[in-house]
Amino acid sequence: MKLSQIHRLLLLASLCACSTVSTSAPHRTIELIDREHFRPGRATSIELKGALGAPAQTIATSSQEDTWIYTEPHGQENWQRASFTIDKKSGSILSSVLLLNDEDLLHDLNKAIDHFNASRFIINEEGWINNHEYSGNSEYSDPVNGISLTVKKTRKTVSEIGFWQPGLRGH
Helix, strand or coil, X not given: CCXXXXXXXXXXXXXXXXXXXXXXXXXXXXXHHHHHHCCCCCCEHHHHHHHHCCCCEEEECCXXXXXXXXXEEECCEEEEEEEEEEECCCCEEEEEEEECXXXXXXXXXXXXXXXXXXXXXXXXXXXXXXXXXXXEEEEXXXXXXXXXXXXXXXXXXXXXXXXXXXXXXXX
């Protein structure tokens, strides 16, 4: 399953009644440095909550996993900024996604590739989705380092950066 498909499923699940909402969203901006510090397999949910606070929303994605969604203010609304998939039993972070905006340095594809200069990305064109929608997105995926970029090809911008623990790509 592609990272962009997983992200769409998370958004759909958030619309369901299978989630809890926290009134104590993080009080500081979530940056890429946070995401790299909380890489899957290197940090736990306790460390994550200690640094970023309680998630704005928790979704039970399966009997073994929860997804924690962190939001940030954007005008009058809160927009999703990041999500972390957590193993319920061990508390380990299995995967994470950072949603980028125009102000983020790594929103520019060339800067993102320069930042992850040790990665060797495999490029997969998203193309047709369910035979009725064409996507101009590509996924740049590095299975060795567990990094993926969702790229808008026409604008050469990165909309999402995903991290996963190599060997657990299903997340």
